[in-house]
Amino acid sequence: MGVSADEPLKEFERMYFGMLLRYRPVLDGVRAAVYCKAPKDVGWLCDLMSDLGMVVVYAGFDNAQGKRSRVPEAGGSCRDLRTGYPESSAISDFKNDRVDLMVTESESLKVLDCRFVRPMDGFMGLHGLESAASDMSDAMVLPKSDGWRSEI
Amino acid sequence: MTFVRPDGLAGALMAAEGFTDVTTVLHGPGGCRFRYMRLASELSPKKTDPPCPRDRNFFFGVPRIPSTFLDEFDYIYGGSERLDGVLKEVSVEDGYIAVVESPAAALIGDDVGSAVSRNGMEDRVLVLRKHLVSMPMNEGFDEMCREAVRFVSPEGSETERGSVNLIGLPILCKDWEGSIEELTRILDLMGLKVNMSIGSGCSIADLNESTSAEFNVAVFPEFCQGTASMVEQGYVIPTVGSGFAPIGFGPVREWIRAVAEQTGKDPSKALEYVDGTDRKARRILKSDARRASTTHGMHYSINAGASVAYPLVRWFYEYLSMIPDSIEVPFGLPGTADLLESFLSERSLEGSFTAAPVGGDLMVSSGDYAHMCHLSGDYASYLDVGFPPGRGFNFRNGTILGATGAMNILDSLYGRRD
Numbered sequence: 001m002g003v004s005a006d007e008p009l010k011e012f013e014r015m016y017f018g019m020l021l022r023y024r025p026v027l028d029g030v031r032a033a034v035y036c037k038a039p040k041d042v043g044w045l046c047d048l049m050s051d052l053g054m055v056v057v058y059a060g061f062d063n064a065q066g067k068r069s070r071v072p073e074a075g076g077s078c079r080d081l082r083t084g085y086p087e088s089s090a091i092s093d094f095k096n097d098r099v100d101l102m103v104t105e106s107e108s109l110k111v112l113d114c115r116f117v118r119p120m121d122g123f124m125g126l127h128g129l130e131s132a133a134s135d136m137s138d139a140m141v142l143p144k145s146d147g148w149r150s151e152i
Numbered sequence: 153m154t155f156v157r158p159d160g161l162a163g164a165l166m167a168a169e170g171f172t173d174v175t176t177v178l179h180g181p182g183g184c185r186f187r188y189m190r191l192a193s194e195l196s197p198k199k200t201d202p203p204c205p206r207d208r209n210f211f212f213g214v215p216r217i218p219s220t221f222l223d224e225f226d227y228i229y230g231g232s233e234r235l236d237g238v239l240k241e242v243s244v245e246d247g248y249i250a251v252v253e254s255p256a257a258a259l260i261g262d263d264v265g266s267a268v269s270r271n272g273m274e275d276r277v278l279v280l281r282k283h284l285v286s287m288p289m290n291e292g293f294d295e296m297c298r299e300a301v302r303f304v305s306p307e308g309s310e311t312e313r314g315s316v317n318l319i320g321l322p323i324l325c326k327d328w329e330g331s332i333e334e335l336t337r338i339l340d341l342m343g344l345k346v347n348m349s350i351g352s353g354c355s356i357a358d359l360n361e362s363t364s365a366e367f368n369v370a371v372f373p374e375f376c377q378g379t380a381s382m383v384e385q386g387y388v389i390p391t392v393g394s395g396f397a398p399i400g401f402g403p404v405r406e407w408i409r410a411v412a413e414q415t416g417k418d419p420s421k422a423l424e425y426v427d428g429t430d431r432k433a434r435r436i437l438k439s440d441a442r443r444a445s446t447t448h449g450m451h452y453s454i455n456a457g458a459s460v461a462y463p464l465v466r467w468f469y470e471y472l473s474m475i476p477d478s479i480e481v482p483f484g485l486p487g488t489a490d491l492l493e494s495f496l497s498e499r500s501l502e503g504s505f506t507a508a509p510v511g512g513d514l515m516v517s518s519g520d521y522a523h524m525c526h527l528s529g530d531y532a533s534y535l536d537v538g539f540p541p542g543r544g545f546n547f548r549n550g551t552i553l554g555a556t557g558a559m560n561i562l563d564s565l566y567g568r569r570d
Contacts, residue, residue, distance in 0.1 A: 146447075
């Protein structure tokens with residue numbers, strides 16, 4: 001006989017929404033984009049961003065080598081999934097997209113006029129979700145670019 | 153984890169040991185001596201002494217910080233005889249004598265001044281009459297430096313234009329010799345000649361020449377408030393500085409500009425030196441930007457004096473995008489602490505000010521404490537920026553001041569671990 005998952009799910013939801021409340025004040029309304037070089041599933045991240053009140057502008061994937069990934073790219077609740085989207089296009093579209101926070105590992109995008117955070121991989125459970133929310137919240141109080149990246 | 157902070161007694165003893173021609177006498181039980189005599193051997197600039205005989209009274213085989221070795225008998229009947237004994241034992245070759253009372257000796261109230269007069273040694277012995285236990289370390293250092301200047305009472309000499317004394321640079325800071333070297337280089341590029349660093353590497357006899365300086369340059373301002381105001385009032389030598397120590401490229405530039413403005417000198421060459429070093433650092437970081445950006449969003453705790461904490465927090469935030477979780481400032485001038493507080497509140501980081509350390513990526517503190525925090529598993533790594541220093545010898549210039557100091561800090565953060 002199976003065991004009901006209702007109670008654990010309710011408990012998880014209670015903790016999840018409690019966690020969101022801690023980070024919403026900083027992240028609510030922030031326009032964010034996710035940009036990855038290789039295809040991957042960032043659906044969980046896009047869903048988290050939406051739950052935090054953030055506007056997910058797009059989830060973009062370069063895949064310059066054109067390889068087929070084991071995990072196909074996915075953006076969850078994100079409506080604008082840009083596949084085969086090179087860095088140069090992300091840079092040229094940046095003004096129109098009006099992104100405040102970029103989740104990316106691309107060094108070329110980290111010099112754009114917005115805050116950035118490294119992508120969070122392999123997160124599991126509430127701890128992983130909170131870690132991602134915390135990283136994005138931290139990024140919003142940091143300077144737009146690391147001082148050492150500029151020229152003197 | 154509790155940080156057992158060095159107090160005013162440690163500051164005073166190490167200030168006295170910072171003078172090359174002073175033998176510091178600790179009036180107190182032998183147990184109070186051991187840690188300080190070891191530290192003095194490690195830090196102080198005195199020549200390598202000939203082996204000290206094990207049977208030499210009050211020294212017992214170690215030439216640094218002889219003690220009166222008070223015992224239970226002395227606590228009841230007074231320790232004057234011990235004082236007479238130690239003053240006679242310290243020979244003229246040992247130089248001047250600075251007597252500092254341990255907290256235990258202060259309780260019994262021996263009249264050190266009378267012992268000095270009784271032995272006719274007023275011209276060789278300076279006595280620190282303040283009891284500095286439980287006071288911050290910086291106040292002990294400052295008191296001893298002020299006492300030394302008062303003891304010498306240098307006659308005002310003709311001002312040598314463009315010459316400066318460094319003040320507020322204790323031998324307790326990380327690599328004080330390397331720090332003097334770096335600051336001398338920077339000030340030299342501004343056309344300022346460093347006469348001496350009061351309390352670190354100069355002699356009591358040198359203090360006679362200290363009044364020929366046109367300015368005193370404050371390095372760690374909280375370590376020289378009293379000395380600065382005494383010299384300013386007595387000898388009309390103004391103290392210049394920025395209110396914080398020159399740590400990190402941005403704050404170093406600000407320090408240089410402040411000193412240049414107050415001394416009327418041209419900062420361009422010194423700034424070019426800092427820019428050149430900064431350019432090199434940026435080139436190295438950009439060569440592996442992915443690795444360099446590991447500091448982005450790194451959480452750290454810091455426990456340091458205000459004049460160290462403020463520039464470091466600022467530089468870490470602006471240059472490396474690091475976030476302070478906990479900032480503990482055990483001592484410092486109110487002005488510097490205010491600067492730090494307003495910097496944090498402008499960036500919505502005010503919660504970190506005085507918040508207790510809770511663990512994280514990095515602990516920035518004195519070597520011993522930082523290392524312990526790392527070993528306990530609370531912090532992934534640590535950065536040693538103060539006193540007491542970490543274990544082991546330091547052969548390379550390990551200063552945290554100036555452009556060299558900024559490179560050393562980056563080196564510790566990204567590469568080597570001490």
